[in-house]
Amino acid sequence: MVSSHSIMFHHFHSSKHLPAQGSLSATDFEQMLDWLGERYSILNASEYLSRYEESRLEPDDICLSFDDALLCQFDVAVPVLKQRNIEAYFFVYSSVFGGNPDSLEIFRYFRSNCFNDLDDFYQQFFHLVESTDSALYRSTHEVFGKLDYLAAFPFYSENDKWFRYLRDQMLGVERYNQLMFDMMEDKSFDIQAVSSLLWMSESNLLELQTDGHMIGLHSYSHPTRMSTLTLAEQTDQYGRNMDHLESVLGKGAICSMSHPCGEYNSDTLDLLSGMNIRIGFRSSLSVPDIKSSLEIPRNDHANVFKEMRT
Helix, strand or coil, X not given: CCCCEEEEECCEXXXXXXXXXXXXXXXXXXXXXXXXXXXXXXXXXXXXXXXXXXXXXXXXXXXXXXXXXXXXXXXXXXXXXXXXXXXXXXXXXXXXXXXXXXXXXXXXXXXXXXXXXXXXXXXXXXXXXXXXXXXXXXXXHHHHHCCCCCCCCXXXXXXXXXXXXXXXXXXXXHHHHHHXXXXXXXXXXXXXXXXXXXXXXXXXHHHHHHXXXXXXXCCCCCCCCHHXXXXXHHHHHHHHHHHHHHHHHCCCCCCEEECHHHCCCHHHHHHHHHCCCCEEECCCCCCCCCCCCXXXXXXXXXXXXXXXXX
16 A cells, blocks of 8 residues: 555546546546545545644544645535545646636646547647648657656546646647647637636635635646746745745645645755645655655545546
8 A cells, every 4th residue: 555645636527517638527536535545544634634743643644635726626526525525735827826827727628628539639739730840749758668657546547647747748838838828729629718617716715724625825827847947936826926925825824835845855845844844745646655745645546537447
């Protein structure tokens, strides 16, 4: 059995929220909690923190955490948590609350819902990237083929991994965004209409806090490669995130966080420690042991879902 860790959740679906890659229904979530409850001790967020700080965590102690302040979490997962008296961590990035939605989630919605299937999107995207610079595309693919890229995420298909490698290693933020906006324009995709369906409101955050859940940092705009940012840029990301959440939830309310895409470096850890963040979570079990209070491992719910069915 893996030692103490958190289970990481993102997307859920219902009659209101369309299914997407890896999303869970309320029934799926309930079955997962039953399955986890038979194998682990599911702790409330505050109790998990207390036990960690008092060196009382047992190997089978786990907690639940939800990234990105997605409305589908509030609509689908939170009622199940309330029914079972489970208090979880919710990690929030702030740009979406200031009328500046992060493109990452909008792009995910677009590729999940505007094509015949996800592989249809991938083939069109790969073709578009290749058409911009075929020599670079081929050489990048050769490098990718020699790597065991994203090995910590076995639920990703080869197309999933190649897409993420292209996005993060070859294209970079600006080029990737422009390609996606071009594809959306071709399909007359309405960004504003979709944005209203994707994220929680500040009143939702207050309700979560009232119900005992712990709200934590997840950066301001969710950069996918935090470790490549300068200390000043990271300070801006987490400082603005903290300012926003404290303006909604109260001074001193924030003491937890999770690393976007599992990306951080020593500067990140020093910065967060200086901000009095008491507990932080990674995005995988690639390092299964708890290295520090800001590096608690997490298992993606997709891995759990796969294991449930084997």
